[in-house]
Amino acid sequence: MGKKGKKLHLSGPAIILIVLVVVSSLFINSFIRIGNINNILRQASMLSLVAMGQCIVILLAGIDLSQGSVMGLTGVSTALILSKGVPLVPGIILGLAIAMFCGLINGYLISYVKIPQFVATFGMFGMALGVALVISDSRVIWGFPETVRVIHDGEILGISAPFVIVGIIYLIMFWLLKFTRFGTSIYAIGGNATAAELSGMPVKRNVMLSYGISGLLAGAAGIMLMARMNSARAIMGTGYEFEAIAAVILGGTNRLGGKGGAVETITGVLILAVVRNALNLIGVSVYLQMVAVGFVLIVVYIINQNKGSNPLRKWFPVKNKGLVSGTTGNGNGR
């Protein structure tokens, strides 16, 4: 959210992040230690995946409330699949497929059946959670092969595996959003869906795919969490979608489309992670952190909104009301 017109490469949220890190390092002793930083980043890995998926959906002026349950469902399913002896890679692929399937169902309901997003994803939240509880019999799942822990504990060229995974996924998402027609269509649909449709873009298909990606990334986060905890529970992802929404909004992605993407999302994730960590080190209870995040979410949303809507009204021409007599308005009073 840098100044309009000027080519400032440091956006508002980026500055906030830097300030937070500096302040925390200065005032909190244990903050700047390598171990703590590592911790922060590791904790943030799961959220960064979920948030990236949520970002795409939010760019479409939508929302995905089902990510947490999909995380749980994927984690539990993958754990079960692996403990049945399926080798690591196919097992993970199957789990991810389940996750993507959930997302595509969301996308289908929202795009083709035109169910409001929060209803469809809220319903999926219930359903995915339900299925996860059923197949896991509400227990914690242990005893799957240790190999999966490589996702969390392994290293590639000296860098922790989660960072590599997140890094690769973010690079892919960055490319997807900024260098493909699919990506441009996401911004277009979020910015002016009618214009996007008139330009011949496959709006319905792309919206459905976007929710599929959101589900897929939630599933990936679920597997990563499973690897981290070496166990899986149906409810392990609960709350992540909320954090993800907060992260995306904090990062500066403008809800009504046009602004935002991989860079903004990771910034938001890090802001959240740093704030959480700092509050933890100071001794603020987990519950109050929940309150703080809820509060900040609303405030940032309000600020974001005011920034987003005004320029549009200034520059766009006055609506043309010249209709031929006989055609009046649209069907319902909205």
Added chain:
Amino acid sequence: MEKNVILELENITKIYPGVVALDSVNFQLREGEVHVLSGENGAGKSTLIKILSGAEQPDYGSIIYQGKKRSFKYAYEAQRAGIATIYQEFNLIPELSIAQNIYLGREPKKLLGTFIDWKKVEKQAQALFDMLGVKIDVKTKVVNLPVSKQQMVEIAKALSLDSKVIIFDEPTSTLTDDDIVKLFEIIKRLREKKIGIIYISHRLEELFEIGDRVTVLRDGKKTGHHNIKDIDMSKIITEMVGRKIDKQFARDLQKPGKEVLKVEGFTSKGVFSNINFSVREREIVGFSGLVGSGRTEVMRAVFGIDKFDSGSLHFYGNKVEKSDPLKSVKLKLAFIPEDRKSEGTCLNLNIRDNIILASMASIFKSGIINLHEEKKLVTQAIKDLDIKTPSMQQKVKFLSGGNQQKVVLAKWLLTKSKIFIFDEPTRGIDVGAKAEFHKLINLLVKEGAGVIMISSEMPEVIGMSDRIFVMKEGTIVQEFSREEASQEKILKAAIG
């Protein structure tokens, strides 16, 4: 088929519920010509455009494009075929750049199709603007552009689609004089490239500056078709409005009473300026003018829906500082909006709920509604206005347009309002209901109300009003008394 004719419409007819929008219209466009399409509001121009651009299908008649009969079921079919339409509301994505908008969905790729080649996109976009003779940075976000430049983006987009026909729908209504000069230069260049241009505008002076031929529509029919050099302004105006007014309007002229509403120096930046008028008891003040001239905006500000920047508002001789709908209703004002479906009624609620809506707080001061009394009032209202419905529990969305409008009026009658503002009260209503409505308004006036009527239907405005104000581009340009007014005079003032 004449030489060089690129687009032809034969006997195009389009019917909407209650009205014939286009009646066997014939139209012809040659390569490299600027063919102006002229006519009043509601004459059928927008419908014609919608049919040409694929947004609507004609009920009868055919489109012949490049020698072949064509039908366009979707907007982008027409676009892909080479017919581009530039509307007043631009179809651009605000947060994307000019270049991105032009090539939306068609971006050239590199590296075996894996990456969009943004450099190429920018280069090609730049080339288009060079062709148009416009200096612009194609990386600018559309939202940061002034309206005139946004329009050029649309034109560049049309060029990039290799359009053979470009339709301009009221292109100059939001442009400054300098912008207009630039636009005309661009149009001349397009002409040189043998692109056929359909140009819709109310501004007749532009017609003579840029047009080669003109076709005039009135009430859905073609009334004239000329070469520009063979015609003059007054002939066109006659063709636009020269209809016989054979309808009798039920108007019992009254002697006007006290002043109930006065507006002085009323201004809202960029929307309307220096509006001055007054309304007295027992008179109807008509507001005529082209769509977009600011009439609705003025009245919305008077009623308090929108804010105004300067000037003063007086109700019953008392100055009002700020107005808002609550206050206005308490002061016995009534506002019957243009769009009864999205602004006038709650479609999902029943007739009873709608009718009692504005008056329930003042009638039932305790906050509890006496159902028995409500039933009495509503039944009486339905009877008085002759609203045709099986019962008052009927949901408003199932009523006909005329009856819906009557519900809106009934709502305000129960508030015993003294000042009524009607915005296009009989638009989209069948002839019988229109007459009934006029009778009702006449009755209102007889009983002492002051009425403002915004209307684009000439016969209605002339037949009903005691005085008529004509607005153009946000200001009042002329006032006519009932005797002085004529269709030609009003249109001339509105266009002038």
Added chain:
Amino acid sequence: MKFKNKLAQIASSLRDTNTSRALFTLLIFFVASTIFVNRFFTLNNLINVLRQSALVFSFSIGMAIAMLLAGLDLSIGAVAAYSGVLAASLISNGYIVLGIIVGLLVGITCGLISGVIISKYKVPPFIMTFGMMKIASGLALNFTKGESIYGLSDKFRWIGVGTIGLIPAPLIICTVLLILLAYFGKRSVLGRRIYAVGSNRNAARFSGIPCERTLMIGYALSGLFSGIAGLMFVARLGSAEGIMGDGWPLQAIAACVLGGVSFAGGEGTIQGAAIGALCVAIMYNVLNLLGVSPSWQQFLIGFVIIFVISIDFIKSQIIRKKNISNKLRTMQKTA
């Protein structure tokens, strides 16, 4: 005289097609359950169902009001929890009346804050109430530090476990609430305003309705009823935990949707939500009797909501298309 009025009023509320459709749904649920599930139609079980439906109804009232305003309130459970724990801590220390008042005030305040932000700052209801849900939940959990609050006086607990004859107290309380709300729903200026604002905010505004004020009061009421639901729940449990109300929003949406209350706003009635609550209670009851695990129950609730909404939507699309083509046909004949 009053009885006749009440009968007439019940009859007129049934004329509302949404509510009569809900009644029809309830009938189907009931008959099917009686026929196919053995132990359903016993006095004990039916009383259970009624008691459960009273609970569901209590927290669905808030959701119904929000939905009538064309929004929704995801915070109902969390606000109930926060009200409940604060009230419980006071009650367990002997301050019964104060506890109840605090509980109600908390509910109203949370609701009011949501309402203000939704109406004045134009934050979409689901984001605002989602945030409020986390805030209230966090505050509740923080207050109890994850533990339960016990020791509630029996006088207070009567609200949840007491009976008058065979009828459980919560059922009586909810029936009273239902009658009051049904009566005032369409008979009060506020009620009509809520319907108007939800149905078409512009038209309401242009008719002189104070839309922002109506929204604020509406969400404040939702908070109030969430508070009441929280108190009743705590009274029944005998203890209060910060995590209470967790699955309530989902159930409330199910009850409202089954009861004919529409997300579009201005459609449906509180009576409908009550009918929907009965449907939800029957669903859970039947699933329990059949031995279905709680997890599947979660799944089914989500599924039912989507199913019902899709049907409703598809139906409205068909009706709209039929209307348009009918009109065109008649007009083309006369033109």
